Amino acid sequence: MLTVKILTAYPEMFPGALNHSVIGKALKQNKWSLEVINLHDFGFNRRKSIDDSPFGGGPGMVIRPDVIEKAVNHVKKNSNKNKLYIYMTPSGKTLKQQDLEKYSKFEEIIILCGRFEGVDQRAINILGFQEISIGDYVLSGGEIAAQVLVEGCIRLVPGVLGQSESILEESFSDDLLEYPQYTRPKVWTDTQHKKHHVPDVLLSGHHEEIKKWRFDKSIEKTESNKPDLLDNKNRKKK
Numbered sequence: 001m002l003t004v005k006i007l008t009a010y011p012e013m014f015p016g017a018l019n020h021s022v023i024g025k026a027l028k029q030n031k032w033s034l035e036v037i038n039l040h041d042f043g044f045n046r047r048k049s050i051d052d053s054p055f056g057g058g059p060g061m062v063i064r065p066d067v068i069e070k071a072v073n074h075v076k077k078n079s080n081k082n083k084l085y086i087y088m089t090p091s092g093k094t095l096k097q098q099d100l101e102k103y104s105k106f107e108e109i110i111i112l113c114g115r116f117e118g119v120d121q122r123a124i125n126i127l128g129f130q131e132i133s134i135g136d137y138v139l140s141g142g143e144i145a146a147q148v149l150v151e152g153c154i155r156l157v158p159g160v161l162g163q164s165e166s167i168l169e170e171s172f173s174d175d176l177l178e179y180p181q182y183t184r185p186k187v188w189t190d191t192q193h194k195k196h197h198v199p200d201v202l203l204s205g206h207h208e209e210i211k212k213w214r215f216d217k218s219i220e221k222t223e224s225n226k227p228d229l230l231d232n233k234n235r236k237k238k
């Protein structure tokens with residue numbers, strides 16, 4: 001079973017989104033487990049502080065390496081599982097679906113959430129954290145980023161999602177975005193009294209034609225929203 005351990009200065013932000021829907025259900029069914037570690041338990045003075053001002057000057061505060069080491073030693077205890085260490089940071093490698101597929105096969109993932117200006121770089125390097133970003137923008141803490149990573153990873157653990165085919169056909173699975181989806185009503189009359197039809201082919205019952213239409217739409221959508229994925233796809237073909 002995959003165990004996720006979160007190192008954070010804001011433990012009350014967990015399980016947060018991870019307690020809901022399929023991921024939350026899987027948590028309650030012990031298909032994965034979550035442990036949240038408060039960095040302040042490893043703080044260094046009477047006030048259990050965890051941060052200090054940056055050497056070299058500049059605004060903000062930086063989380064100290066000795067605090068992180070103590071927290072890591074604590075989670076390492078009683079566990080010889082196959083572990084992955086991740087530090088959430090906007091200056092990390094951008095998280096991709098392929099990474100989530102790899103992560104979902106580990107026995108234990110330890111995720112460090114930064115705050116303020118981040119974490120002393122020595123702790124990241126010496127303790128072996130991979131630096132991962134969830135996108136090119138800056139949040140004020142790693143907690144939501146960690147929940148994004150965990151949510152994306154847990155849904156790939158076998159038995160968590162109902163229909164495993166839905167994973168195979170999803171966006172990114174073949175360097176393509178997913179085709180558009182439609183449901184009832186067949187004709188939707190909006191509040192301006194305009195009618196909007198579902199594409200005919202989806203109502204035709206011709207499986208081959210539906211498959212072709214969906215593939216064409218996938219290509220169209222990828223070209224318009226994420227052309228870099230198509231470059232990947234073509235490169236792999238060569």
Ligand code: SAH
Pocket residue numbers: 087088089090091112113114115116117118119132133134135136137138139140141142143145
């Ligand atoms: N001074 C840092 C930003 C710190 S943001 C810099 O310029 O790179 C504070 C914390 O929020 C970070 O330590 C990190 O844990 C988290 N965070 C912010 N944006 C993030 C992102 N895009 N992906 C992952 N974590 C992020």
